[in-house]
Amino acid sequence: MLKQLVHMMITTEHFGSFPLLPRKMMITKLTLACSLFTALFIGSQTARSEDLGIGLIPDDAAFVSSTLRGREQYDRIVASNAFASLKELKSVAKALEEFSKQQTQPGNPMAIAMMMMQMPDNQEAIDLLKDMVATDTFVFGSSSWVTVSKLIQTIQSAQRTSALTTLTKGTDLEIEVDSRPNMIIAKALAANTDQIVIPDLVWGFKTTKIDAAKNQLERIEVFAKNMAQGQPMLADAVARQKIGNGDFITVTIKPDPNLIKLAISNVLRFPDMEEELDTILKRVNELQFVVALGVVKDHVVLSIGGGTEHLQAIGTTGGSLLDTEPLKVVRDATDKPLTSIWYRSKKFAKAWETSPEDIAEAKKLVGAVAEANELSAEATEESEKLVEDLLSGYTSRRGTAGPWVAYSYMTDTGYAGEEWNWSKNFPWDGSKPLAFDYFGGDPFAAVAVRAKTDPEQFESLVTWVSSLREFITNNIASSADEDVRKNFETFEEKIAPLGEELTQTIREKFIPALKSGQFGFVLDSKASTTRIQKTLPTSSKPLPLVSPAIVLSLDDDVLFREGLSDVFALSDKLLSVIREIDEDAIPSEYRIPDPEEQDTPGGSIWSFALPESGLDEQIQLSIGVGKEAAVFSLVPDQAKRLLKSTPLTLKGDVSMNLAAAAILDWVAFANVIEPWVNYVIRCGGVMQDKGSLDPDSTIGPDSETEEVTDALDQLTTIFDVVRCLKSATAKTVIEGDATVTRWQNRIEDLPAK
Incomplete structure (x- = not known):
């Protein structure tokens, strides 16, 4: 498991070797991997592709996770100075001593x-x-997981239908159909009984002790049969059988029809559901739950699921997942000391996509609402088309499923790996290098991404919203009661024009100003504070102020500035309109405060103070605009720094075409977090001792109890170990029809004592 998490990190020295991730996946993976500090010296033996355990897995598997070199990695952790330091902690030593006594x-x-x-x-x-x-373990889900995914989608669709019918109940839009949630779900299940399956999950463990495995299989068989003899329902449940290339013990449990009927009847207890119940029960009674444990070649295999058919193909010649085209990247990587392999099939991913059936179901619901509102046939047809256009537009632009493969391996500095995604229609643009000049030079974390800009997508949305307004005007508002009609007329007269102004600003100013599509996220801690909020005690030492910022690359700073001016003006207009509609909605004396404007060598900065928040005065909503970048920050001084062009202090080549990039200086991040943890622990000690915190007090070493001092001493060692993970980087590129992310991290052991 450790290597499966650490596979998501990268090192600054080797940054030039890898592509980088789309932002969400990248940040998640970097965060997971940052807890690891192992694999300090590498000298591993590589393996042939035919030696990998995943070679036993059939090619129709839905997903796979494989862990390799577990003992080798464990030994390196246990032999490290970092691990020795953790064992010497008082709390750990005490726990080990207590364990030994027991x-x-x-x-x-x-x-x-x-x-x-x-x-x-x-x-x-x-x-x-x-x-x-x-050495080599795996877990995979058979193709039955694709089927059960479709079942989940079916149930979710039924739940959405149920939610809509419940919301409209008792209103003018009430749908004249049976809207009981259980009935809707029961009908959906009865119509899709082929999707009601027990999915199969299989674990495999490579072993050099085949004779021992067979001996233990005999022991388990005897034990299982003895246990089954005491249960009449399990009298024939245990069997020893040959399945495919393996020798297995199987335990088969069939559901009791009466118990199943009773359980389902307690949920679906309406008399007019009997037909659906019978259909569902018939399918459930056909199911069985099977646990199979056996030996296949040099692997111990455990299967839990709805049968044993999937075990027939394990270890057979031909039809291996490892021989498929997506796994070629793994076959080509067997000269590396692999530590994990991950796979998700195209069919499994596709099962979760929006389908034509989903669009048809949405149209059906909208049609039902339209009929319930006594709309004309033409209006009903128009409403269905609106929904179809919206969902079709979304579907045409969203990613389409493809296979996904990832693997990690050990390096002489830590871990590295690759992730290949053959899904289509991603928004990432990897056609040119990314710009890193406005990230402040040395942030402790930064992510840069370039997305494709599509003005047509915005225009499609505007057209759809316009059609929706026209539909409501002609078919809903015109036949509504006087209050509803009056509210809609007010909206159209006063609010809608502001929306049209905003649309014009986005179309004519923001879209062309941001044409390059690059944006970034930055974390640094150049500022510090002794009290972040006025209700908290003061720290005796300055605490690093973690400052997040969003950086946008500009193609036209003049248009962007004009767009901001338009937005500021629109906010004032909106305030006035709200007062016109309801003079009591906003106090008459309230005004949107004017920002403080500051000209800097890099550009202009507008800052909005937050006096009522009680936060440190350094924290202000800030917008900075320079010639080539715009910055949104919570600290004006940070915005000023980021607007100044400063090369990123990053070793390695980043001049190639990239879709995304990420870097994390884990040591700097730990240095930022440690003082805050100390402060919080000291505050906790004061709370425990005095029952409350005095905002006028100062928290520092003088505030510590003996228990807190002991905890902070141990915390120092823990943070020393945490800092064994030095850094991480990642890059994402587009290679042919795949989006590829390559990453690496750097890990160093503590010096010997």
């Missing part, structure tokens, strides 16, 4: 367990388990 206390469950583990057969089982997780 193993020797007569009558203690732990001592009894340790005695049982010394029995020869149990010792063989323990050694087998250690061997099974040492």
Whole structure:
């Protein structure tokens, strides 16, 4: 599991070797991997592709996760100076001592367990388990997961229908159909009984102890049969059978029809549901739950699911997932010391896409609402077309499913890996290099992404909204009661024109000003504070002020400035309109405060103070606009820094065409977090001692209790270990029909004591 998380990180020294991730996935992966600090010295043996355990997996698998070199990585962790430092912590040493005592206390469950583990057969089982997780393990979902995904989509669609019918109940738009949630879901299940399946999940463990595995299989068979003899329902449940290339013990449990009927009837208890219930029950009674444990070649295999058919193909010649085209990137990487492999099939991803059936269902619902509102046939048809146009437009622009493969491997500085995604229609633009000049030079975290800009998409949305307004005017408002009609007329007269002005500003100013499509996210901590909020105590030492910022690349700074001016003017107009509509909605004396404007060498900065928030005065909503970049920040000084062109202090080549890039200086991030953790722990100690925090007090070493001092001493060691992970970088490029992300991290052990 550790390597599956650490596979998401990268190092600054090797930044030039990798592509970078789309922003959401990249930030998630960087964050997960930052908790790891292992793999300090590498000298691993590589493997042939035919030796990989995933070679046993059939080619119709829905998803796969494989872990390799578990023992090798574990040994490196345990042998590291960082691990030794953690063991020396008082709390850890005390826990280990207590654990050791329990193993020797007569009558203690732990001592009894340790005695049982010394029995020869149990010792063989323990050694087998250690061997099974040492080198190559995998888990995969069979194609039944595609089917069950469709079932989940069916249920979700029924729930959406139920929610809409419930919302309209008792209103003028009430749909004249049975809107009981259970009835809607039952009808959906009864119409799709082929999707009611128990999905199969299979684990595989490579072992060098085949004889021990067979011996333990015999023990488990005897134990299972003895247990089954005491349960009449399980009398024939346990069987030993040959399945495909494996020898398995299977435990088959069939549902009790009466219990199933009782359980379902308690949920779907309406008499007019009997036909649907019978259809569902018939399908459920055909299902069975099967647990299979066996040996296939040099692997111990455990399967849990609705049958054993998927086990027939495990380990057979031909039809292996490893031989498929998406896995070619893994076959080509077997000269590297692989630590994890991940896969998601196209069919599994496609099962979660918006389908034509979803669009048809939405049209049906809208049609029902239209009929309930007694709209004409023409209006009903028009409403259905509006929904179809909206969903079709969304579907045409969203990504379309493709296979996804990722793998990680050990390097001489930590971990690295690649992620290949063959999904289509992504918005990322990797046609040219990214610009890094307005990220402040040395932030501790930064992400840059370039997306394709599509003015036609904006125009399509505007056209659709216009059609919706026209539809409401002609078919809803015209036949509504006087109050509704009056409210709509007010909206059209006073609010809609402001929306049209905003649309014009976006069309004529913001879209051309942001034509390049590049944007970024920056975190730095150049500023500091002793009290971030006035109700909190003052810190005796300055605390780093974590400052987030969004950076937009500008193609036309003049148009962007004009667009901002238009938005400011529109906000004043909106305030006036709201007062016209309801003079009590906003106090008459309230005015939107004017920003403080500041000219800097890099551009202009507008800052909005937040006096009522009680926050440090440094924290202000800020917008900075320069010749080539715009910055949105919470700290004006940061906006000023970012507007100044400063090369990013990053080793490696970033001059190639990129769709996205990310960098994380983990040491700097840890240095920012540690003082805040110390401050919070000290505040907690004061709260525990005095029951409250005095805003006029100062929190520092003098505030510490003995317990807090001890905790902070241990915390220092923990942060030293955390800083073993030095840095991470990632890059994403477009290669042919794939979006490829390559990443790497850098990890260093603590010096020996």
